Amino acid sequence: MLPSSSTSSSSSPSPAPTPEQVVSALRAAGCVFAEDEAALILAAARTPGELAELVERRVSGLPLELVVGWAEFRGLRVVVAAGVFVPRRRTEFLVEQALARVPHARVVVDLCCGSGAVGAALASALDGVELHAADIDPVAVRCAHRNVAAHDGRVHRGDLFAALPGELRGRVGILAANVPYVPTGEVGLLPAEARDHEPRAALDGGADGLDVLRRVAAGAPRWLAPEGRLLTETSERQAPLAVDAYTRAGLTAEVAVCADTDAHVVIGGLPG
Template sequence: MSLSEPFLSPSAIVAELRAAGCVFAEDEARLLISAADGPAALAAMLERRVAGLPLEHVLGWAEFCGLRIAVDPGVFVPRRRTEFLVRQALALAPARPVVVDLCCGTGALGAALVSSLEGAELHASDVEPAAVRCARRNVGVHGTVYEGDLYAPLPPTLRGRVDVLLANVPYVPTGDVELLPAEARVHEPRVALDGGGDGLDVLRRVVAEAAHWLAPGGSLLVETSERQAEGAEATVGSRGLTARTVASEELYATVVIGTRPQT
């Protein structure tokens, strides 16, 4: 069957997706059908998905913490496991918190957090121009997104005021990047994946300055892998923060939290 045919039945779409290796073919078919505004658009979307583009890039959005997050081509796709990091941040956030989202990508973490926190002040940054454009759409009037490397573009007035510092840094070791699924390796920016030799290079840079930006009692939250958790916790605890690790078996997620002492 040709993908250029003017009409594709749901069963035919599922068959095409299965043949392309899509594990959740039925779910993806429903999403593609609901998103397409006609048979021609559906055929084009299916062709892109079968060619290996991430489903979120084909749809133009990803579901994250109950929100529909815009995801542009070439931008890192927010993972469902990262919802666990947002939950931990919500549990730690004081009333009307100051929130910073470093390596923000689509801005999904910050957008999800402030949508659940009344009066939150959100600042986010990313080095990738495409990610910044996407994050500005997702954050909208609820925060400010800056283009630049980590803390560099943030207003100096935030120093010592940040209650929740989110940093979903890249943590894949350089040697493992080529082992990632093609959806990530080919279609997402390497800067959002590659964490250096041991996967902790960007984390070290975040931790080096974190205590200067955090308010007393404020917390840094970073996602890592289970095998890197010990090293990541040691890194977070090496610069005056009290570090601990929490994990979710359900989401296969590991988060390291570093809190600045009150005094």
């Protein structure tokens, strides 16, 4: 238990919890990296009372990123908020593949953007890129605005390509779509941090997990520039079906794999 920081007319505020007390509380709650998490929480808290509140939120099971209000993604501090999908470190591989395949992209679209982490990371690595992000969820749109503003990015609300300005058709160099790809029947098997605290729409990809990916693949040819690439994240098991979705849409398709993070990214473009 952390010491109370409450005040009263007859007592002085309790001293701030020590780092050791914070670590002990997190460790008792099952946090594997208690020391690292404690350091982040201590840095985020502005008062003893806020520190106690942040620790309590983490101990109750709230994801660390939502406790401190940000997630690290490819060297960036990405703002996250309740009700928004927390960017995963394995998705950095999608960004790396995009930069490797289209290093001189002039127009970037971050579809199903969530926090806008992918778009912000791409824009930070590309010089003077025109950045657009889109999501159907108004909470995600508000959060993404905060993360792409530094790159003069625009965020649009709507269902996939319907959200985008028509002027982007045929101009998109990097179309990054970190779509939901968990099969409906497996959402309940996700870790509690995702299952209980992230929007189901950002996780549930339909019966086989590929409903949204198929829609993105089908629409992509109308939006890609001749040298443009579509990149979507999926699982090893789903990759062959994702490749089939690309080819049925008239795109080339290949799968890139990062063994270290178990990341699988399907990459496609216009033939020829």
